[in-house]
Amino acid sequence: MSTTSEDLRYVGVEGAKASNATRQMHKYMDYVSRSATRNESVRKRFLQVQGMLKGPSVIFGSLVVLQVAKEAFAGSSAGSELAITGAEQEDAIDRRSSLSLRARHCCSLLHL
Numbered sequence: 776m777s778t779t780s781e782d783l784r785y786v787g788v789e790g791a792k793a794s795n796a797t798r799q800m801h802k803y804m805d806y807v808s809r810s811a812t813r814n815e816s817v818r819k820r821f822l823q824v825q826g827m828l829k830g831p832s833v834i835f836g837s838l839v840v841l842q843v844a845k846e847a848f849a850g851s852s853a854g855s856e857l858a859i860t861g862a863e864q865e866d867a868i869d870r871r872s873s874l875s876l877r878a879r880h881c882c883s884l885l886h887l
Contacts, residue, residue: 803843807834810846817842 783793784801793801811818815841823829833839 779839785794806843808840813846814842878881 780793780797780800782788783791783797807817807821811821818841819832820829820836824831824833
């Protein structure tokens with residue numbers, strides 16, 4: 776789900792609109808990413824899922840959910856939000872395009 780709906784995060788994407796459930800999943804994954812930078816056990820589980828060593832259910836386990844909730848409540852009480860500005864969106868699009876070009880180049884070298 777996370778991979779197939781990632782484009783829906785960006786303003787101006789044509790086609791389907793993100794459902795409420797999709798937006799909530801995006802917000803949860805934002806908090807998981809934030810927690811992974813601060814908590815070793817969350818980071819380990821997040822990287823295991825990203826590296827496809829473990830299934831996605833790992834980031835919905837009680838340990839991760841509790842740590843993410845703790846981070847989310849700590850952040851909301853301080854008034855911080857995970858908002859992406861237009862410039863950050865453009866930067867992310869540029870990085871994704873660059874990564875996509877590099878991936879295609881690598882695949883062509885490997886004859887895939």
